[in-house]
Amino acid sequence: MTDADDLPEGWTVWNDEPGGRRILAYRPDVFDTEQFPPACLPTIYVAGGAPNRPPGETEAASGAPDVWRVQFFLEPDVELVSARTHDSREAALDAAGELAREFARGDLDYRGAYQVPREAYLDRLDELTGRR
Template sequence: MSLPDLPTGWQVWNEEPDGRVILTFRPDVFTEDEYPAECLPTIYVTNGSRKRRPGAGQYQTEEWHVELFLEPEIEVLTETFDTRDAALEGAVDVAGRFADGDVDPRAHYQIPREDYFAALDRLTGDE
């Protein structure tokens, strides 16, 4: 299955044949000039292990995961699917919810980043 059409603002950053897919939101504005590059919203589609130890992700599992990150350590949501095709559809759904402003990043930060939240609101049209 090829990746379905992505919601506005999302693009394919990397796609491995029959493997992992990485989607990014508005990489054109997440540069050091406008918004911090490390805050680039990213969706990973993978069947790698979710164990929290170094190198665990390189081991394939029977499940596929869709993970939305706002920064490398800020995981906003994870959804699990039985197949890669279902995970790709799930990733497009997550991307759409994010682009529509239906994903609130505020609950996932211990230290509020109000300027960043305001920027996300502007980019997703959720002002």
């Protein structure tokens, strides 16, 4: 199971509900309203339930989840990696850690996730992640 010590540089556990949702954030020190808009914070979500769960339905309402999803967003409407499902929270946490490592290695094409490129932001993200 991935914990904060296993994450690559720049990634942090932003939120961790015991036995529930976990949110990993990339460089929250930079996405601070001054250097980058906070909405552009690269974020990996681990949560119980299928990706197409109806709005408002919670784990508590539906019982213990039998599936866990992992999603990677560059900003609220820009999904870098579509939801992937796993049989357990531990497997989902491991997958989230691997996504963070792939991002850190430069294996994920975040530029390709944008239909309308935001060149200044993406150039700055390249600098921040060491891709330039």
